[in-house]
Each structure stands twice: as structure tokens, then as C-alpha cells.
Amino acid sequence: MILILLTICTILSSCRLGTEELVELKLPVLPGNLAYLKDDQGPWRLEVRDGRGEIVREDLSFEPSSICSIEVNKESPLLCLLYPPVISDCFFHYPAGGIYEPGGAHRINLSWQDGAGVFFLMKAAASGVDLNCINMEKLLREIREKEFSDPWDIDWALLGRQLIKEELRSWYIRENYLFEVDLPSYPGRHLLYPYALQDPVESSGGNTDRVFLSEGTHRFLNRGMRHAGEVLVVEVDHQGEFFSVVYQSTPTEGSSQFIGD
Numbered sequence: 001m002i003l004i005l006l007t008i009c010t011i012l013s014s015c016r017l018g019t020e021e022l023v024e025l026k027l028p029v030l031p032g033n034l035a036y037l038k039d040d041q042g043p044w045r046l047e048v049r050d051g052r053g054e055i056v057r058e059d060l061s062f063e064p065s066s067i068c069s070i071e072v073n074k075e076s077p078l079l080c081l082l083y084p085p086v087i088s089d090c091f092f093h094y095p096a097g098g099i100y101e102p103g104g105a106h107r108i109n110l111s112w113q114d115g116a117g118v119f120f121l122m123k124a125a126a127s128g129v130d131l132n133c134i135n136m137e138k139l140l141r142e143i144r145e146k147e148f149s150d151p152w153d154i155d156w157a158l159l160g161r162q163l164i165k166e167e168l169r170s171w172y173i174r175e176n177y178l179f180e181v182d183l184p185s186y187p188g189r190h191l192l193y194p195y196a197l198q199d200p201v202e203s204s205g206g207n208t209d210r211v212f213l214s215e216g217t218h219r220f221l222n223r224g225m226r227h228a229g230e231v232l233v234v235e236v237d238h239q240g241e242f243f244s245v246v247y248q249s250t251p252t253e254g255s256s257q258f259i260g261d
Helices: 008-012 032-038 115-126 136-146 156-164
Strands: 020-026 044-050 055-060 067-073 078-083 086-088 096-100 107-109 179-184 190-192 208-213 216-222 230-236 242-248 251-255
Touching (some): 020 096, 044 115, 078 115, 096 115, 179 242
Antiparallel strands (some): 020 067, 216 230, 230 242
16 A cells, blocks of 8 residues: 555644544546556646545655555545646646545545546535535436546536535436537547547548537647647537637646646
């Protein structure tokens, strides 16, 4: 067991005597889309938030599926996000996530599937929502059962409204509408989505590559043989019209600018 996070409780510590317990924190697997991060790309960032709103951020070296120890207040829920290194000034991968609930399992399993849901819970807690009033494990399980290709594309605004109304039900867990978007293609392109488990966009050899995108801004990192490191930014409007811009990204050398900052 790798004991790297035992200082977190002392930083979070308004823990009352006798309320602490040691739980395992299991890091996620490293999916193929992130294999290039095996090289020295800078530290990973662990962000931990407890039910009282206290936040700790720790940089760590990443070993896939390894187990760390973390001391928690057993009476308070805990949210954890693990961010991959930010290697570009205009692209980042979404984090893995996991939770601890009082009376639940003594292990926090970080997974890429749960990252979006935990990020949503982090934002809800920051807005004043009492995490003790949410069945967090049930919410994350229902999101996993939907098997969305990208859980970050859920209509989180809808879920937020239902959470405020205290009417959070599984049928409100739905994707934003996805438009067919034909991106200009060129040989050798291999585009990664921010979500680590989403299949990359491979060049089709034709004039365009079809993807399905919701309204908003989308970013792709090219890890292909040609133009590696370029970032494609696609803006989609409410009617599915879009435009795209290609940036030659600047390496950040382990920048600490994470979406949770």
C-alpha cells in the first residue's frame, strides 16, 4: 500500500476526536487514450472536498490502479476528483471521480465514468447543497447504467434544477441533444476527446469525419502522425451550425491550471 495522502485529514481537520477512519483510495486504470501520459507530463492533481465545504488539493505521481490511504471524517461525505496533467494551453482531459459516504464502503474507487457526476456534486456543494441530503452512490450508479458515450454531455443544468426542487429522479438523467457534425478530414489525424473513455476520431480517408456534438464548445487533441499536438476547437450553436478553429497548442510543462481551480 502506498501511503501518500495521510496529511489530508490534518489539513481538513476540524475532525472531532474519535470520528476519523482510514479508508483506501484506489486510483483508476490508465485507458489507452491517455497512454501518452505515461511519459513525464507533470503531476496529477487530487482534489478532495468534504461535506463541510473544506477543500484540499494535492499533486501526486500517478500509478494506475494503485491504492493509497486517506484519513476521513466518518460522519461526513467526501468527494474526490483526480485530474490528469494539463499538457496544453487550450486542452485538458476530464477528471476521474469517486465518493465516500458515511456508513458506506471503506474504499473510494476513482473511475473515469464517475468523474462527471462527482464534478456535478462538487459544484452543487459549492452552491450550498447539503451532500447529506443526496444519495450520491445511487446517482452515480444510475448515470453509469445509462451507458452514455460521454457522461459529461448529460444535461447537468436540468439535473441542477431538479436537485434544487428535491425531485432528482433517474428519468431526468439524459443527454443534451446531439447534432451530426462533419469535421474537415485529413490523413493521419487521431483526435482525442476530453473524456478519457470516449472513442477517438480517426481520419476516415474522405473529406469529412462525422461526430455527434451538443450545443457549445468542444475541444479535441490531435495525437496522430501528422500535426500532433494541434487542438481542434468546434463551436456548435443551438441549430447545429458550427465552425472550427485549429490551434497549435503550447506545452504547459505540468501546468497546475485545472478545471477545478
